[in-house]
Amino acid sequence: MIYTDPQAAAPAFAARIAQAQRILLLTHINPDGDAIGSLLGAAHMLYALGKTPISLLASPAPSYSLGLPGAEWLRVYQRGELLPEVDLIWMLDTAAPDRVGLIAEEHAEAFTARPLLIVDHHVTNDGLGELNLIDPTAASTADLLFRLLRALQWPITPDAATCLYMGLITDTQSFQTSSTRPQTLHTAAEILLAGADRRAVVTAIYFSLPATTLRLTGLVLSELHQEEGLVWAHVTQAQLAASGAGDEATDYVVSQLQRTTGMQICALFKERHDGTVKLSLRSQPGINVAAIAQRWGGGGHAQAAGATLALDLRGAEALIIPLLRQLLT
Numbered sequence: 502m503i504y505t506d507p508q509a510a511a512p513a514f515a516a517r518i519a520q521a522q523r524i525l526l527l528t529h530i531n532p533d534g535d536a537i538g539s540l541l542g543a544a545h546m547l548y549a550l551g552k553t554p555i556s557l558l559a560s561p562a563p564s565y566s567l568g569l570p571g572a573e574w575l576r577v578y579q580r581g582e583l584l585p586e587v588d589l590i591w592m593l594d595t596a597a598p599d600r601v602g603l604i605a606e607e608h609a610e611a612f613t614a615r616p617l618l619i620v621d622h623h624v625t626n627d628g629l630g631e632l633n634l635i636d637p638t639a640a641s642t643a644d645l646l647f648r649l650l651r652a653l654q655w656p657i658t659p660d661a662a663t664c665l666y667m668g669l670i671t672d673t674q675s676f677q678t679s680s681t682r683p684q685t686l687h688t689a690a691e692i693l694l695a696g697a698d699r700r701a702v703v704t705a706i707y708f709s710l711p712a713t714t715l716r717l718t719g720l721v722l723s724e725l726h727q728e729e730g731l732v733w734a735h736v737t738q739a740q741l742a743a744s745g746a747g748d749e750a751t752d753y754v755v756s757q758l759q760r761t762t763g764m765q766i767c768a769l770f771k772e773r774h775d776g777t778v779k780l781s782l783r784s785q786p787g788i789n790v791a792a793i794a795q796r797w798g799g800g801g802h803a804q805a806a807g808a809t810l811a812l813d814l815r816g817a818e819a820l821i822i823p824l825l826r827q828l829l830t
């Protein structure tokens with residue numbers, strides 16, 4: 502059964518969860534704030550109901566989520582591991598079972614052998630669960646889950662609210678995305694009224710950058726190129742070494758490139774240890790940068806894509822920049 506409305510879904514979800522004691526909570530590989538916030542939000546609720554939730558990740562949680570209440574329950578699945586004995590599986594923020602990485606690869610049968618609940622907002626979700634609550638217009642899974650919990654009339658603890666607030670804030674980039682609607686802000690208000698620790702969430706996401714990330718950003722942005730709607734920069738191994746920044750620091754650099762006024766396409770070229778170049782592309786709606794990434798064996802979404810180029814930095818820029826100029830004409 503596929504529901505789009507939390508109110509309509511609530512009775513069936515309530516009945517199914519009432520029958521279960523041990524419940525396996527899963528989310529997608531490389532989990533983001535919405536994945537972890539939704540998973541932990543559900544775990545808090547299930548504990549409050551006297552159930553035994555088991556939170557199993559296919560890959561580690563992002564560092565900004567590790568201060569959430571209940572983060573100590575998260576465990577990363579190891580290759581070859583047996584799945585814990587459970588009587589229900591609940592998958593959150595995950596478009597399909599194969600997005601659960603190794604867990605799904607090594608235990609595909611588990612997804613059909615046990616009842617499966619799905620709560621998600623990905624438009625590509627096939628609704629393969631026994632019960633599915635899928636609303637692609639929801640700005641985050643945390644938002645949808647909060648409305649389900651309300652419809653179930655379960656008490657929402659402040660800790661659960663804090664976790665859900667992180668999901669809502671990260672997936673909307675603090676209400677900046679086009680998915681942000683009046684309902685999104687109403688739900689945010691309700692989550693705060695339920696006792697979410699707004700300050701802890703905002704501090705973890707926006708005010709916890711390593712100084713090394715900022716040093717690298719300074720080095721890279723001091724050589725920013727801009728022409729018409731095109732913005733680009735490059736990261737050298739020497740800059741990485743001088744700043745002491747790790748690989749994930751370049752995600753932050755990309756997010757800063759996107760802030761340039763008039764930006765239609767931005768590109769970051771990162772020199773890798775092995776001499777190849779990692780290309781990251783972002784664009785405004787209507788400009789498909791995935792097509793460029795795909796030409797060089799990469800991929801992604803129309804507005805966010807990447808590829809690895811077997812070239813040095815100079816060669817990679819000479820190849821890609823003219824193609825991006827063409828996209829803008």
Ligand SMILES: [Mn+2]
Nearest residue numbers: 535594642672
């Ligand atoms: Mn999400």
